[in-house]
Amino acid sequence: MELESAIRRRRMVRSFRPDPVDDTLIDELLDLSRRAPSAGNTSAVEFVVLSTPEAVRGYWDITLPPARRAEFSFPGLLDAPVLVILLTRPDAYTRRYAESDKTHTSLGRSPAGWTVPYWWVDSGAVAQNLLLLVQPHGLGACMFGLFEHEPAVLDAFAVPGDRRAVATVALGYPSVHPGRPGRSADRRRPDLAEIIHRQRWSVARRERPGGPRAAGT
Numbered sequence: 001m002e003l004e005s006a007i008r009r010r011r012m013v014r015s016f017r018p019d020p021v022d023d024t025l026i027d028e029l030l031d032l033s034r035r036a037p038s039a040g041n042t043s044a045v046e047f048v049v050l051s052t053p054e055a056v057r058g059y060w061d062i063t064l065p066p067a068r069r070a071e072f073s074f075p076g077l078l079d080a081p082v083l084v085i086l087l088t089r090p091d092a093y094t095r096r097y098a099e100s101d102k103t104h105t106s107l108g109r110s111p112a113g114w115t116v117p118y119w120w121v122d123s124g125a126v127a128q129n130l131l132l133l134v135q136p137h138g139l140g141a142c143m144f145g146l147f148e149h150e151p152a153v154l155d156a157f158a159v160p161g162d163r164r165a166v167a168t169v170a171l172g173y174p175s176v177h178p179g180r181p182g183r184s185a186d187r188r189r190p191d192l193a194e195i196i197h198r199q200r201w202s203v204a205r206r207e208r209p210g211g212p213r214a215a216g217t
């Protein structure tokens with residue numbers, strides 16, 4: 001029931017108090033977060049934790065330079081005392097799938113051969129763990145993308161070139177002033193009946209964009 005309540009109550013927090021978060025607690029949260037399933041048990045998620053004001057400022061200076069801050073919708077996000085950059089390593093997956101128990105998949109050749117790049121999938125599971133785990137500690141979190149800033153951020157924090165940044169998770173104690181809701185907050189969750197298809201795709205419900213698949217595809 002605790003898990004159900006955490007899932008139901010979780011929301012992205014975009015306005016924080018600047019109060020620091022204990023380093024040991026962050027380590028514990030990340031240790032639990034990484035205990036997620038991963039394809040081939042590759043376990044290739046890593047974290048860059050920015051928890052000093054200098055490091056956090058360095059991140060924002062790249063992704064949201066001071067000249068753009070006046071028009072930024074979520075100024076309270078910049079008060080988050082901790083930013084966790086979630087990293088993954090696609091090469092670790094190809095290496096793992098080149099091992100003898102996985103060679104039959106041919107996925108060890110190159111990341112391009114993966115119809116579903118599991119490094120992103122596995123990272124999502126770790127991220128969701130983290131977003132849920134913060135709640136009992138009174139912490140809030142917001143996950144957001146790095147977009148075009150990924151190379152500059154990885155470079156600034158000396159991350160090796162074979163790592164990719166999945167997203168950044170801001171962590172901290174939520175401000176009493178929640179700020180404005182996220183831009184996507186008004187979008188409704190689809191009805192359950194629209195997304196569950198029993199025994200076969202249900203034509204009575206919303207069609208897949210692009211229409212039904214041809215047989216055998």
Ligand SMILES: Cc1cc2nc3c(=O)[nH]c(=O)nc-3n(C[C@H](O)[C@H](O)[C@H](O)COP(=O)(O)O)c2cc1C
Pocket residue numbers: 010011012013143144145167182183184185
């Ligand atoms: C992969 C990913 C990227 C996201 N990127 C952003 C972002 O760049 N900016 C933002 O404000 N919210 C971002 N979000 C948060 C979503 O907008 C949010 O999860 C969604 O609107 C549902 O709201 P809730 O998480 O509060 O329930 C992101 C979420 C995910 C999972």
